[in-house]
Amino acid sequence: MRKHRILAMALLLPLGLLGAFGCAVGADAAEEAGESSLYVEKVDGLPKDFILGMDASSVIAEEDSGVKYYGFDGRERDVFATLADSGITHIRVRVWNHPYDADGNGYGGGNNDIDKAVQIGRRAAQYGMKLIVDFHYSDFWADPAKQMVPLEWADMDIAEKSEALYAFTRESLEKLNEAGAAVGMVQLGNETTGALCGETDWDNILTLMASGSRAVRETCPEALVAVHFTNPERGGAYADYARRLDEFGLDYDVFATSYYPYWHGTLENLSSVLGQVAGTYGKKVMVMETSYAYTAEDSDFSGNTIGDGGGVVKNYPYTVQGQANEVRDVIDTVARIENGIGVVYWEGTWISVGGSTRAENAALWEEYGSGWASSYAAVYDPDDAGRYYGGCAVDNQAFFDPQGRPLESLRVFGLVRTGNDGPVVPDAAEDVTMTADVSGEIALPETVSAIMTDNSRQEVPVQWELDDALLEQMRTGGAKTYEITGRAGDLTARCFVDMVVSDLLVNGGFEDGDVGWTATDLANADELYVEDKQSDSLTGTKHFHFWSAAANSVEFTLEQTVEGLPAGRYAYSVSIMGGDCGESEIYAYVKLDGETAATAPMTITSYGEWDTASIGDIEAAEGQSLTVGVYVKCAGAGGGAWGKIDDARLDPVA
Ligand code: CA
Numbered sequence: 001m002r003k004h005r006i007l008a009m010a011l012l013l014p015l016g017l018l019g020a021f022g023c024a025v026g027a028d029a030a031e032e033a034g035e036s037s038l039y040v041e042k043v044d045g046l047p048k049d050f051i052l053g054m055d056a057s058s059v060i061a062e063e064d065s066g067v068k069y070y071g072f073d074g075r076e077r078d079v080f081a082t083l084a085d086s087g088i089t090h091i092r093v094r095v096w097n098h099p100y101d102a103d104g105n106g107y108g109g110g111n112n113d114i115d116k117a118v119q120i121g122r123r124a125a126q127y128g129m130k131l132i133v134d135f136h137y138s139d140f141w142a143d144p145a146k147q148m149v150p151l152e153w154a155d156m157d158i159a160e161k162s163e164a165l166y167a168f169t170r171e172s173l174e175k176l177n178e179a180g181a182a183v184g185m186v187q188l189g190n191e192t193t194g195a196l197c198g199e200t201d202w203d204n205i206l207t208l209m210a211s212g213s214r215a216v217r218e219t220c221p222e223a224l225v226a227v228h229f230t231n232p233e234r235g236g237a238y239a240d241y242a243r244r245l246d247e248f249g250l251d252y253d254v255f256a257t258s259y260y261p262y263w264h265g266t267l268e269n270l271s272s273v274l275g276q277v278a279g280t281y282g283k284k285v286m287v288m289e290t291s292y293a294y295t296a297e298d299s300d301f302s303g304n305t306i307g308d309g310g311g312v313v314k315n316y317p318y319t320v321q322g323q324a325n326e327v328r329d330v331i332d333t334v335a336r337i338e339n340g341i342g343v344v345y346w347e348g349t350w351i352s353v354g355g356s357t358r359a360e361n362a363a364l365w366e367e368y369g370s371g372w373a374s375s376y377a378a379v380y381d382p383d384d385a386g387r388y389y390g391g392c393a394v395d396n397q398a399f400f401d402p403q404g405r406p407l408e409s410l411r412v413f414g415l416v417r418t419g420n421d422g423p424v425v426p427d428a429a430e431d432v433t434m435t436a437d438v439s440g441e442i443a444l445p446e447t448v449s450a451i452m453t454d455n456s457r458q459e460v461p462v463q464w465e466l467d468d469a470l471l472e473q474m475r476t477g478g479a480k481t482y483e484i485t486g487r488a489g490d491l492t493a494r495c496f497v498d499m500v501v502s503d504l505l506v507n508g509g510f511e512d513g514d515v516g517w518t519a520t521d522l523a524n525a526d527e528l529y530v531e532d533k534q535s536d537s538l539t540g541t542k543h544f545h546f547w548s549a550a551a552n553s554v555e556f557t558l559e560q561t562v563e564g565l566p567a568g569r570y571a572y573s574v575s576i577m578g579g580d581c582g583e584s585e586i587y588a589y590v591k592l593d594g595e596t597a598a599t600a601p602m603t604i605t606s607y608g609e610w611d612t613a614s615i616g617d618i619e620a621a622e623g624q625s626l627t628v629g630v631y632v633k634c635a636g637a638g639g640g641a642w643g644k645i646d647d648a649r650l651d652p653v654a
Helices: 027-032 059-064 079-085 114-126 158-179 202-219 237-248 267-281 320-336 358-368 375-379 408-415 468-476
Strands: 051-055 090-095 130-135 183-188 224-229 254-258 284-290 340-345 426-429 432-437 447-452 457-461 480-488 491-500 518-521 527-532 542-548 554-562 568-579 583-592 595-601 611-620 626-635 641-652
Touching: 059 114, 079 114, 079 408, 090 114, 090 340, 114 130, 114 158, 130 158, 158 183, 158 202, 183 202, 202 224, 202 237, 224 237, 224 284, 237 254, 237 267, 254 267, 267 284, 267 320, 284 320, 320 340, 320 408, 320 426, 426 457, 426 480, 426 491, 447 480, 447 491, 468 480, 468 491, 518 527, 542 554, 554 641, 568 583, 568 626, 583 611, 595 611, 626 641
Parallel strands: 051 090, 051 340, 090 130, 130 183, 183 224, 224 254, 254 284, 284 340, 432 491
Antiparallel strands: 426 447, 447 457, 480 491, 518 554, 527 542, 542 641, 554 626, 568 611, 568 641, 583 595, 583 626
């Protein structure tokens, strides 16, 4: 780290290599030869029959809404042809029982009933791709948050529901068979993490799954039967599910999981939990859903699941190459697991329906069901879809741009088999986050980490756009976060600076014991000391503790004096909890040169009820000593008064 305003430095990398991939020298020639500029490390030992799937459930609703898909040559083309050419072997499609209201208006999310699946299955088969049928056994979205029973089955007991599920599965698969779809796998529910079809009792869940399984075996004997869960990062969950399935004796072949890398833990953990199921029960395992953003931008006026905000793990940049690397690494991970049979990408064909305003888009979502939910879904799912209905939340994770042109990253599905020597060049700059004190130096880093196309990192010099006006604003604006843009070669860098107002006390949270503090016992209490007990601390593991058995034996001050402060305004706060104090007199105080300048009353009531006193706007002159403290007196009760004091702070006020 060093001070801001880095002078331009000679770039360490040859300028010719700094362009984004695709702009690299020779890209045109490569394109003519049908080659890719994508960097793809070969996945060793990938079985020939490894499933490389694409959930394309929304395609029909998209096309109905006017979306056109193009091939790599720029000409309009059946999207299923482009997927097949790119290495996709299986198309996945969700099936809802009846995603329509009484007037026939679709709930959205593709309005994916069995008729949609028939159309998609037929087209997939036309290009040699098999179908993975994803029965939700619901009229609309089923996931860990909800597994609502189809309306028609709502009043059935478990035996009736089980029979209805069997019949529905059978009839649906027969329709697919008749249409010429090549059903390769059938799921018994979607992300059935502890619920299915309105049932939360495992015996009932497994009874329903068994009915589904029987229908698949009878109708599509060649197809694999899959169960599908999510949240592989939850310790012990998959081992528990697999054990339950085994003890019940469910007839299934594939234990599948969703794996969204920004939520679902590490690839090592994924490998470990799937490997445990494969190794213990001899089941095939796979990733049934994964996806990654190629851009932070939204293209359809409907917010996306992941974007520029925080709160997610971002192991790859949101670039076309980053998206390809994520897919490659998930494939590599599953391929290395014993009995790892495949990876399916979720909804890589779901893009903006193309209107230039939200209203134009919304009209298409409503009419054709091309958004995640329409307003009509309110009759079935009033609390979620009925309130938040809208467009596509994953358009920035698709493999087609908003105009329907395939991204270079789509080729990863074919290229994992051979590898591809795309240039290893900077692809994006890693965001920097740092904190700086309003009263100290604001020193931005002189280099940033460039994420290379092979996902390795390289430090590159950066020049930040930080002028005196912005610096002044940061120093005087109090606690706030600023985003500073920088240039690192051809890359745009970002530094998020959290300006903090520093605590001037020593050991204000008592984590260093009584360092800095003076306790003065005025009535001979039994216990007055810093206690190490996390459950009784407001933050950290320690706090100042008091207790005394006899009545009227608690009276003390706890204080700290700060010397040498510059003239200015200051604010003090401190927190307390406790009980059994009778007629207590408790207050926080501030003294200037030993004279009380301000107090603020505090009360203690019962365990866990912290009371925070704040004294703002203390004016201190140059050279004045400033003392902050707490006075506690408990009188009149029978004895046993106790309490905890924690998190004292003294901050300069801007
Ligand atoms: Ca969107």
